[in-house]
Amino acid sequence: MTPAQRRLARLAFAAALGVVAMLIIGGFRSLSVLIVGVLGLAVTLAALWGFLSNRSPLRWVCLTLAFAVPIAVIVFYIARHQLWEIVVTLLLVALAVAAARAALIRARPPxxxxxxxxxxxxxxFLIMNPHSGGGKVRRFALDDKATALGAEVALLNGPGRVDVAELARRAVVNGADLLGVAGGDGTQA
Known part of the structure; x- marks a missing residue:
């Protein structure tokens, strides 16, 4: 992480803490303002998660809540004459999102x-599990094709468990300059 990314991440974190602080400041004036602010934030985050994680019609209910709840909280704060807190909170949210996004964009690998x-x-040298994938190694004759192209093929069909890592190490000791695995997740792990 570069120093610029670190500064942006810290700025995003500080702005997010500022949002929480604004909720608490509102709570000092009135407990109902604090409760509405915290509940509004919790329901909005839950609704956004519901929208992103569902594919059913419930998804659209969650999206509606994600927009309606913040509007209701804003109206409640305005009715309590705390408009400045809403403006500062929204500016802090925008700053947190922008700083976090900038830090993440810079962190992307090429x-x-x-x-x-x-x-x-x-x-x-290729290690193949003939039982993996419903027997695709045999069905598509992958072992024969690899052998025809000049590769040495080791099939994992022996009795008992085969130590694939040891098989690969021995192949390297014997001069293999390319290792490949065709098999399931267990074989590759």
């Missing part, structure tokens, strides 16, 4: 995987 020129492999 597009794509880094590429390096390497000579073609001379002794490729």
């Amino acid at each position: 597009h794509g995987m880094p590429e390096r020129e390497k000579p073609s492999p001379v002794r490729p």
Whole structure:
């Protein structure tokens, strides 16, 4: 994380704390203002989560709540003559979102995987699990195709559990200059 990203992240955090402080300041004046502010924030966040995590018609109810609740809280604060607190809170929210977004944008890695020129492999070694994926290794003759292209293939169909990591280490010791795995998540892990 660069110093600029660190400063932006701290600014976003400070602005978010400012929002909480504004809710508490409003609460010193009136307990009902604090309760409405905190509940409004909680319901709005829950509604946004519901909108993002659902695909059912409930999703649109959550979106409606996510817009309606803040409006209701604003109207309540205006009725209590605390408009300045709403303005400051909204400015702090905007600052927190903008600073967090700027910090995250700067944190993105460059597009794509880094590429390096390497000579073609001379002794490729592939480990394949013939039972994985419903038997795709056998069904598509992946082992035969890899062998035809010059790769040494080790099939994981022996009795008992096979130590895949040890199999790969032995292949490297024996001169393999490319390792590949075709199998399920367990094989690759």
